[in-house]
Amino acid sequence: MVGSVRLPGLRHPAPPDHMPSREAVNLVLICTLAVLALHVTHVPLWMVLAASCLILWRYLIDNLGWRSPGSLVRMLLAIAMMVMVYKHYQSLLGRDPGVAMLFGLTGLKALELRRLRDYLLTVFLLYFLTVAAFLYSQSLWVGGYAFLVVALTTLCLVQLNQPLGAPWTRCLRLAGGLLVKSIPLMCILYLLFPRIQGSLWGVPIDAYGVIGLSDRVQMGSVHGLIANDRVAFRVEFDGEPPANRDLYWRALVLEDTDGRVWTRRSDLDDDPVPETIRERGREINYSVTLEPHNQRWLVALELPTVTPAMARRRAGYIVEANRKIRNRFRYRVQSHLDYRTGPLSRDQRFWGLHMAKAPTPRMQQLVNDWRAVAKTQAELVQLGFNYFREEPFFYTLSPGDIGNNPVDEFLFETRRGYCEYFATSFVTLMRMADVPSRLVVGYQGGEWNPAGNYMVIREFDAHAWAEVWLPGRGWQRVDPTAAVAPERVELGFSVLSRMAQNGHAFGVLDVDAARAAAQSNWWQRGVRETGFYFDFLNNAWNQLILDYDVDQQREWLRTLGIRTPAWVVLTGTLVLVVVLLFLLMAVVMLRPRPDRDPVVAGYRRFCAKLAPLGLERASYEGPWDFARRVARARPDLDGEVRRITSTYVNVRYRNRFAALPVLRRQIRQFRPTRSGGA
């Protein structure tokens, strides 16, 4: 320990390979458990149990005198562990088997702790395992916990390096000091370490597979999302957020179908150029922070009028990024809720009327009935919408199985389903009635987070609705789900799920009743409100820490005047800054510090207490000379000053170190008043 205080009564420095104290041993075991806890979520259960048992064994050896296993037993355990890992992962290479192996061996190492060297090795292993946890998650919670664990590990390291019998307070102070000193280094590395395009560790966990909405929709496919409360994106509005029923977050438009599956035609011409969207009403500006989904679509309120940079508008007024979203992506969009689009291209009309197979007779009959009544296409659409409202359709999250002709079966037999059932059926019916229409998927609604003043949209807010083209008005949204279960659209899904928690069914209540049914008790409310704060913290962590990527780094460096942050330049800067930092630390640490001597520091405090009284000790003034001078000026202080000086002289010049606490106490209690009482 550079610059450590030389205290009397302690052996100093410690011999290099002594047996650590019992406290240090227990601390290392506790610390090992704390680090292993970081990996419990992704290491196989048997491994967790095995490692825990090994650490417990070690504890029993120390405390109950159990026998310590021989090297052969330890060897066999290690081999067994390796075989198990191989059987579990079919490999010993890669992230998962590697971490699992490290996890197990750390537990096994507990049986091998004998000399200081073993302990130090374990401590460094623990640091490594802590870092390895970031390969799995970089969330605020893991980060915060990892910080605590690092602090604990550092305390272990300090404790191991202290001579036996060193007080805990000193270990804590040293460990705290080390951590504080590491903070500037951490900041520099964070800001300057060359960033790799992609996730920090090159393993984009969150974007391994396609997550969230898919561009292939069939009845029941959104169901997987319904139970998923993962955050899809967060939105910050510049002004007031629109009402929930207007929050249609458009992601994909599906035109093509084979009768069951709806897919996207990526070869379609772009929709009419933006000018033909007749923008009316107020414009809504907002920022979206999209969680990675490994696809290119971005979400925007209907209809987006100004697209973000790095993205462009595609057919169906959807916004597509230039590359797949593998990292959290933040962008700004502008939308108009009230819009009219222009005429329809030939392609668009063709695909807007595309049918996969001939409709069943009862479907045809239904549409024919409508056509007989309706004079215009708008009336036809209205009739279709009314059909869902008036017939006994039920909004449910658990519709039964559906057969080969899903639309027909749903319309006339099961009549139970959720958004995509209604939307796909509606689009099919409209196309039969020669109204150009298409399926739109995205999200509907969202939950307002009052803690951070932003809106959270989760996967279970996923939604599908229909869009019809009417002459003179262009593409218009029709949401048949709203006809069946208005509360879904009015209140949003999170309210509905609360309603379900309280034991109510969907679709049988009007909006107000549904809202009442979703009333939470104080406990649920408390949990929800706490959740808002957690999400707010999480969001801040994401935006401030995790989203610092290549682009932001480049921008930051540009403000420093580094125009071309090539990899080499960046590394050079990093090395330079770190070297400078170390030099600075060396200068600070190696400068002569008489104050580090607790005796001198104490005496200086004593003199500092006298200085305001006009009794300043000259640097060359001996302690007794000073004491006599003080006594002359302030006879009332004579006794106390004499006592302190005597103790100081004893400690400093007579090597009576044991009197140091006395000196400290005397100086602490010394409170000279400004004017002499006597």
Added chain:
Amino acid sequence: MNSKPQHEIAAEMATVPTAKVLRTAIDRINEIILGKDRSVRLALCCLIARGHLLIEDIPGVGKTTLAQTLAAVLGLDFKRIQFTSDLLPADIIGVSIFDTERNTFRFHRGPIFSSLLLADEINRATPKAQSALLEAMQERQVSAEGVTLPLPELFFVIGTQNPQHQIGTFPLPESQLDRFLMRIGIGYPDHDAERKLLEGVDRRTLLNSVEPLLEESTLRRVQRKAEVIRLSPALLDYIQALLHATRSAPWLVHGLSPRAGLALSHAARAWALLEDRDTVLPEDVQAVAPAVFGHRLQYTEDTATDAGLGLVDRLIRSVPIP
């Protein structure tokens, strides 16, 4: 001087604690040398530290009396040499005279074979005579006629010199000055002391009535005791800082030698003993430093002498106590 009938008192003092012995001795000396407590203490300190003393002052302030009183009170064998320009080394060391009865040369010991030698007006003698004394002071032995004779274990030289009237003198070179542990002045007595002096009996008469308080063995015990006074690392730091300051100060011609540092530590130990302490404090160092360093340091010529502050005091003020 060393009248043996007094050995009873001396034997009694041998069992008394050092501090009390020294206090009594100082009191006794102060009865004769009036109002010169500090000079007396420094002289005693010098003796305890086994060093030689140089008293530099004008005639008539009591240089000789101080030396005589010290010798009388401490029960030392006292000799005096008046240094003149025709003084020969043999006058100091002794001379071999042919003994007609035994038909051999017999060495007659000179005045140097004493416990306390007063070398009066040391700068009046020729360098040859000076160096004979100074060599003996350093070596604590005398070589004469090819024989080496040890000097007494207690051997203490008090040199005096007059700083004025330098015509016809041979100022001691720096290397010789270094042989003296301390150089002190005595100075004029203050008003009361001088009145007492004028009123009282002649000091010489008084001196004759002084009975020795100690015997040599007691003084040696005191000297050994001074050697084991504790000198803590913190204090060694301070002494080194002082030495270092002399070596880097632009207003000094040259810095101090390690021997000067050693001299300071010995003197400080003796001073601490006089103060009845078992540990040296910075104050002790500061008390003896002017006497120990004064004759070893020299202002550079262009240094304006500062207002009333001695050279060593200036040095002390420039070095913080670590």
